[in-house]
Amino acid sequence: MKKIIDKMFKGMRLLTAALLTCGALLFSICVQPAHAAVGDLVYSITFSANCESGVGVGIAFDGANLWYSCAEYGTEQSKLDLFRADPITGVVTASYNIVPNGGLGALSYDATRNALWAGSGLGGPGGGGEVYRIDMDSAKNVVGSALVFDVDSIVGNCSLDDGLAFDAKDIANPTDDVIYYSNDCMTTTIWAFDLAGNSVESFLWGGSTCIINGFTTGYNSGLAVGGQLLYEGSNGCSHVWVVDKATKAFSFGFSTVVAGDPNFRDEDLECDTSTFSALGKHVMWSKEAYSPMRAHAFEIEFGSCGVGGVPPITEGRMTGGGSVFTVDGMRVTHGFELHCDASQGPNNLEVNWGKGNNFHLENLTSAFCSDDLAISPKPPAADFDTYQGSGTGRYNGVSGATAKWTFTDAGEPGKNDMIKLTITDGSGSTVLAVSNSLNNGNHQAHQE
Known part of the structure; x- marks a missing residue:
């Protein structure tokens, strides 16, 4: 990893x-x-x-x-x-x-x-x-x-x-x-x-x-x-x-x-x-x-x-959360439930970092679930292990922010699960960028 x-x-x-x-x-x-x-x-x-x-x-x-x-x-x-x-x-x-x-x-x-x-x-x-x-x-x-x-x-x-x-x-x-x-x-x-x-x-x-x-x-x-x-x-x-x-x-x-x-x-x-x-x-x-x-x-x-x-996967969802650290040591926590079909709900993502910063997803605009051959979750709970998505929401209470992410499920207990996340505010300025394996927590792909 x-x-x-x-x-x-x-x-x-x-x-x-x-x-x-x-x-x-x-x-x-x-x-x-x-x-x-x-x-x-x-x-x-x-x-x-x-x-x-x-x-x-x-x-x-x-x-x-x-x-x-x-x-x-x-x-x-x-x-x-x-x-x-x-x-x-x-x-x-x-x-x-x-x-x-x-x-x-x-x-x-x-x-x-x-x-x-x-x-x-x-x-x-x-x-x-x-x-x-x-x-x-x-x-x-x-x-x-x-x-x-x-x-x-x-x-x-x-x-x-x-x-x-x-x-x-x-x-x-x-x-x-x-x-x-x-x-x-x-x-x-x-x-x-x-x-x-x-x-x-x-x-x-x-x-x-x-x-x-x-x-x-x-x-x-x-x-x-x-x-x-x-x-x-x-x-x-x-x-x-x-x-x-x-x-x-x-x-x-x-x-x-x-x-x-x-x-x-x-x-x-x-x-x-x-x-x-x-x-x-x-x-x-x-x-x-x-x-x-x-x-x-x-x-x-x-x-x-x-x-x-392989055709895009449209059935299933990923849930989970936990904490991860940025390259400069800042702790970021997150929790989510996201469907592979963006039109299916519920779809939720909450991210917290730094001194009271928060992102709350309001609208899931894109979703793509896939099976990465380099990832072999044991046991495999679904036919996908990677979730790419993007959406708009509130940054510190103000709408117009955008988030783009990739979450992976590498199996239990979750220490090899990955998060790659970028959040920009309404002006397009990047307010958070993190890419790392989980320090605590778990991502779980679900078959539906």
Whole structure:
């Protein structure tokens, strides 16, 4: 738990520093000012290692790390096609050669199996259509990989896959899992395959054409799913269309134009509900194909996506309270009952600190319950262990204050339960920021 806390503090320090400056360096990060609109640019990152071939389309998020792929292996001396990186700094922390003499395309994290699914790169052994499973251990190190199936005979020969999304659907039934798939050969068709490679369905991309430099273009590039929504990118049109995965009805969309990166175009997509949760934001990562290897994070509706193909959890509640200390030793006490569905009540949060300071929640504005694979409560009382939320209320009796928090339940007796909480007053000034494990007390997730 200490390592988790240290990482959280490190991430917040980096986020704070990045708010002060954005650099255009080979290795750079840039955080945009806080917004509250779908499609707003939240973060920009350049990874510390490029693909030697200069082409890499895949991106995935495993709840803690970003992963990106290289479509070709480069020279005989450098056959790396898969990289793990810190989502805040972009520093590569591990690299692998998965396909000998080949490369990888789009990526998607599977939280059910703690594995990455990967499409074919430009140098694969079968010429395109291959889908690989890459297994990891609990520390997110690659421990094995295998070619699971080949869809070339169904989707047509295409050497590069730039859209792939794993969907757990009903998490209680692993036999219904599917992989959404699209290739890079100007396709407007999206396929869904079961994990044996059998076609489940195919349907038209929900996007539309655009005109770039006098030429009409527009086809799918990039897929992501979590819950009921399917996110569909566009290669060249700088736009993401979001549809209901069952009915295919349009839900919403947003632009991915980045003012400081005019050559950016969407390739692979992946949902991230963790990295910017301290800011009260969930994001969709979009990967650029060409060097320098980089990605941008765009805000999506809070709770509209789940990591690893797992749908957002809307049933259940978390209760508890206790005391925690800030970094300068100030004691903070709290008590709460909060539902995973913000529309369900009662929802209460009370926080006290310092010399008589108090926050009282009046309105729960967002709620998101999830299962963090790094947390293993014993016994597990519910199918989630992490509660992210935000709301408005009274600070020292004055309405207009805002609170954003993450509470975790790491099992009994509660000493490893975490609280990460920020409270701002009506003017937007931060009056309390605390992130630590409980000194006394307990958080309890409840199944309903």
